[in-house]
Structures are given as structure tokens and as C-alpha cells.
Amino acid sequence: MEEAEEILTNLGKQMCHKFEVVDVDLNLLGKVAGENAISTENMPRTRVSTKDGYAVVAHDGAKIKAVIGVSLAGSVYNGVLQPGQCVRISTGGVVPEGASAVVMVEHTICTKSNDEGEELEIQIKDHVSDGTNIREPGSETRKGETIVRTGTKIGSAEFGILNAFGIKNIMVYKRPIVTVISTGNELVNLDCEEVPVGMIRDSNGPQLVALFKEYGIDAIAGGRVSDDFECIKEKLSQSLKQSDVIVTSGGVSMGEKDNLKEVLLSLGMTIHFGRVMMKPGLPCTVASGQIQIDGALPTLKIVLALPGNPASAWVCSQLFAIPLVRTLSGYVKPRHTQMRVRLAEDIKLGDRPEYVRAYLEDLGNKQCPVAHITGNQISSNIGSLVGAEVLLMLPVKLDGKEYMSKDETVKAMVL
């Protein structure tokens, strides 16, 4: 399993990253910065008050100060403050020239006001030192500083800071083009009303397209193809022209109709592995090859040929396809976040590392969340995927350790 992951990681690194400059709009979300975004100005740009109160000359000795103006957020006081004077200021207001601190309104008393109730003089209750309640220019971000690093995924936070600095476009990693194809003579279209005996609807295709969509990739729905060698070869050849990565399901077991590996070899691709010691997903196959299209320079393309059982195809996609596609999309951390969870029941261990679908129950602050298995884990059972929040990462059994017990903790991938 580790070997398989390493092979895929290396393949991902060998593929050329592509970049594109895009506008800073909502379509940017989920993409990865391909350059450092640099602040265009200090943040804050001027000295700004962090409190509602009075801007004062901290060390002028005066306990009583004349209120000579107002500086509110969005409305600046342009004069220069002299000793003995102060300016009423609000949070976010620009601190006037001459002022060295802001006294919170709670620490002052109004000692004189005019007929309209406007304060003319205030008294400061306590000593205040220079810089109090003032954000200095550039204290949060200096002009020229990197605000979003290459390799950072642009979420709402990063989107916000780009907007705060008025940055209008940014270079990002171009996402790979992924095509999903289902193979199998037994497959019929989803909209088939009366499925003949021995046939099933192709749910793998839509399911995997949906999985990629959950991770921000608009995969191409490549449809289905029979088990026939020539048909698969034709389908793959066509799809390789338009795709960086192809994900297929079916046709990789040891049966007589399992032609996919032969097709991959006939296309001049190298099969890196055709079997992974994992459950589900034993026949999971990965191939790559330099594919030349229309006389252009050959480019590296990857085919993930996954088993046809729906649980296998989905779990293998989570384990291999998503990290690969994220790597190609520029993610520094392409893998799922992992956490520890507590088992709600005894689980028998097997000869292969097993990825068990489970949902979580949160028992409050003190403990790990408790993981409950989502029903029959047979790889053909598509129902075992429903409601899954994590994949438990069960180790192989050892002599004397054939079970993991209720309340033991185990690592899990957050889906």
C-alpha cells in the first residue's frame, strides 16, 4: 500500500504542472496559488485605533484635554494634535498626527460639554503609555510581504485577503483534465427503465464523476464501454487525447473478460502495479505512458484502472485518484486529513490493510469521536458507502492480534 502510494506520488511529480492566470472571483475557490501573492500596501495603511475612545498625546501631562475634533472609521480628522488636546476616535478610525495613544472611552470622564451635549473637555482616569490601542501601519502586513504563498489552496480566507489588497488576478495551478470511464458488458445506461437479467446500471461512472466534483474537479463523464479489447482500446485512445488522467472501473480482475491491462500495454503504457494488498481494491491497477497526440510532443498521462465493484472503485478513488489529482492541482497536502477515532465495536482484522467505511459519533470534549461501521463491507455493497464520514485504516492481523476491540483507537481518513 505504501509502495503504491509512493509510485503515485512520484508519477504526480513527473507530470508537468500547468499554470494559468485567473481572475480573483468565486471560481478561484479551491484552486492552488501558483505564485506568491504580494501585498500592495501596508495593512493597516495608516495608524488606526483599536478602540472607541480619544486619541491623545500620551505624555503631555494633562489630565484634562480639550476635544478638538472627531476621527471616525471612514471620516478622517486632518489636523495635528497638540499637547492638552484630544480627538474623539472610533475603532478603525485614523489616529491623527501628533497623537501617540488612544484612551478607551470607559477610562475617561466628560468634564465639559456644550449646549448640544457635545463634549468639549474630558478627563483621563489613568496613565496611558505611547502606542496604547494603536495599530501601527504595516503591523499586520507590510507592503511587499507575501500574503498568499505558492501552494496555498485558495479558500474563503485567502480569497478575502486577496480582495482586501485589491489583487485582481493570480496565477494558479491548472487542474488536470480527468475522464471517468466504466467498462463491462453487463452495464446499461442509468435511464434504462427495465434492466435485463444479468445487467446492472452503470452507477460507478456517475459516482466517480460526483466524487471528483466533491473535490472541485469537473471530471469528464466518459460513459461506458463493453469488455471487448478493441472497444476499450478505441475508447481509451480517444480519451487520452483530451485527458491528463483517466479513471476506469472494471476489467482488471483475473477473469477472461478482464482486458484492461492488455489494452494499457498495447497503448504503450507501463503498468506500475496491477494488484495492491488492500481491501477493498486488490486488483487496483496504475499505468502511465508518454502519449503523443497529433504530432505534438509526447506528454505523460496516467490511467487508474480500478475494480468494478462499487465500494472498491470508490475507496480506491479516495485513496489514489483524489490525492493524485490534488497533487496535479498543486496541493501541498494532497492526502486526506487523518484523525484518531475509537471503535464502537470489535473488528476482525484481515490479511490486507482494510479501509472500512464508518460514521462518527461525537462524545464531547474529552474523548476521540466514536466510529460506527456502515453495514456490510463486502466490496459489491454500494450501500456500505452511504453515510460514511471516515475511512478507518485497519492494520493487518498479527499472531495474537486478530481483532481490534471496541474502544481501541485507530487512525481514520476524514472524507
Place this chain on the structure above:
Amino acid sequence: MEEAEEILTNLGKQMCHKFEVVDVDLNLLGKVAGENAISTENMPRTRVSTKDGYAVVAHDGAKIKAVIGVSLAGSVYNGVLQPGQCVRISTGGVVPEGASAVVMVEHTICTKSNDEGEELEIQIKDHVSDGTNIREPGSETRKGETIVRTGTKIGSAEFGILNAFGIKNIMVYKRPIVTVISTGNELVNLDCEEVPVGMIRDSNGPQLVALFKEYGIDAIAGGRVSDDFECIKEKLSQSLKQSDVIVTSGGVSMGEKDNLKEVLLSLGMTIHFGRVMMKPGLPCTVASGQIQIDGALPTLKIVLALPGNPASAWVCSQLFAIPLVRTLSGYVKPRHTQMRVRLAEDIKLGDRPEYVRAYLEDLGNKQCPVAHITGNQISSNIGSLVGAEVLLMLPVKLDGKEYMSKDETVKAMVL
């Protein structure tokens, strides 16, 4: 904090859930089932082989069996098997009538074949019992069984099973209509080239719209409004007509321009809280009211009036707005998943529970991930949001416990 969360949870429950019937297509992803989806047929529909091998009559006593046909996935053998006969079968193939087990090809020897190399007789190496390597009809899902429960979020897995059963539409929770509004005289539009002294670009608005989008909600960008009482009132009145939830930023502190609470009261809304003991986000305000529009029956609307500091607005949205909107969208678990993380450094505790932005470093299988703080956590520092993967949930300080130390573990919300 718990009180605030409880108030919001209750408000969410009071608001009417709305439902709609939608097609099972990629737009369904992220919506929550508003009805149980029921399987329309057994899965598998017929007896199906789980292995490549031979379908046999398990107890016919014959060690040598005549191969009388083939049953492949997608190509059925329609005869009835008699004792002493067998049918070659592939994984997923329909088990013929009369057969009671499938023997794996590895457990057989071909004892006679014709001139074209097709096997005519095989020998079974070991005893096989009834039912071996056969999936019974309905063994995974019985016809009439619930395949996706009300309240389940439709992800790729759920999407797959709906497709597998040919289900074409489903009732889901209608998502609430959310409008995001920024308040403040100091705000200028994002596309402002030369921002005047004392003014800042309105990044909160786009940032919160982006945050909702990350969680699948296409919030309405309501733009910005000055701090003027009447302007805010007009803006909110208009927005309440088209929204279930309004999220504002700014105008909720104690300053003289902080008119938002007064506006909410003047609109006949009830303020449930106007201050939360949390950091950042102390002035976070929640109001609700039965709002009547154009003579229709009054309906409950909620306004989340968040602080104007970007870190506060974003963190409060994560803590309050997202769970609320998820509740209204039908989520059974509206809150963020929580996990335990290990601190990479000492952290000083404060008088309020604090939500500290951090990113994770995974140290492999044995330990909790290690959490590193994302820079200066002052609420005005939008940069403190960049790269955050979790919100550390720091408790308040106690006598004798003013710090959390490096390597202590703390709960964190996964963003």
C-alpha cells in the same frame, strides 16, 4: 458560548424547513435528503457469483463435471444445471438455475478439452458447500429497504446508490436563502484603484460569500451600506424580503456609529444576544423576527450581525452562520467535525474561550497531528486566516492554569 450555540440551534429548529423535489444529477451533491429513498429492487437482483470459476451442484457427489455453458457478467446462461454438470462463470455473472455454489477456478483442474482448447470437463479439487461464492438476491439491499435516509447528506456515495437503483428524483431540504451585507462608512468597493486615507476595501462581503460557497450555499452578495441608521434599515428591509438569513459585518460594537442593533429593534426583531464571551467575536449579535412581506403570512427570519474585523467575522461565521445554515439545509450534524490536536507551542489562555486559527502537521500513524498557529491572532488581522485548517478551541484560563503548553492536546474544529 454554549448558550449562544443553543439559542441558534433552537432558532434553526423554529424556522420552517422547506422541501423541493430535484433531479438526481450533479446539482444534488451536498443537499440533504428530505425523504427516505427506497430501493426499487433487490440488490443483487439475481444470484450472482463473487468469483471467477464454475457454477456447480454442490452436493451431486461428482468430482468430474461436464462444462455445459458459460455465464459471464452481462451474458446469462439460461439452462438449468443438472448433477454432474457445471457452467463456467465470471465475477458478477448470474448463477444458473440448479447450481448451488461456485468453485473458484484456482480450485479446479481441466480434465478434458476440445480441439479449440475449450474445456469440456473439469475436476473439483476440494469439497464445496451450498452457497459458496454466491451473493443471494437482496443480500445487500432488499427491495423496499431504505437506501438513503431522510437527513443524509447526498455525497458521491449516496449519489451512486440512487443511480444504481435508477432513482430519478428525490425530495431534499431546500437550502435557505442567505444574503451577506457589509456595513461601514469606511468601506469602498473592491475595484477601487486608489483607496482614500481612512477607507478600506470591503473584503468581508466577498469573503463571507466565498465561505458560504465553500459550504455549498450560493449566498446573495448584498453589497455594502454606510453606518447611517436609515440606510441600514432600508437595506435590511429590502434584503429580508428575499432572504431567510442575513449575515452582516460591522456596526455592532459600542461606538457611536454602531447602529445595527437599533435598526434590528426598529424592524421589530428580537435580539437574542448582543455579546458572546468568545475571542474573536465578542460583539457577535443574533436577532430574529416574524417578518411580513406583501401581506403574506409572517415568516421567521434570522439576522446574524457579526463584528467588522475580518478575522472576527470569518470565525463567527464558521461558528454560528455555517451551523445555522446547515441546520436549515437539513443537516443532522450541522457543526464542524472535531478532532484532538497537539500544540506546537505554548499558548497563553485568556478570559474568553478562544478560537485560534492553525494549520496541521501530520507526524504519521502514532500521534495526534500537531497544530501550528497561523500568525498574529489579532481580530483585525485577515492574514491570520490564511492557511488555517482548524480552529483550536482554547478554554479560558484558570487559577494555576494560565497557559497551555507545547505538546498538550486540545480539541479543534476541522474547517
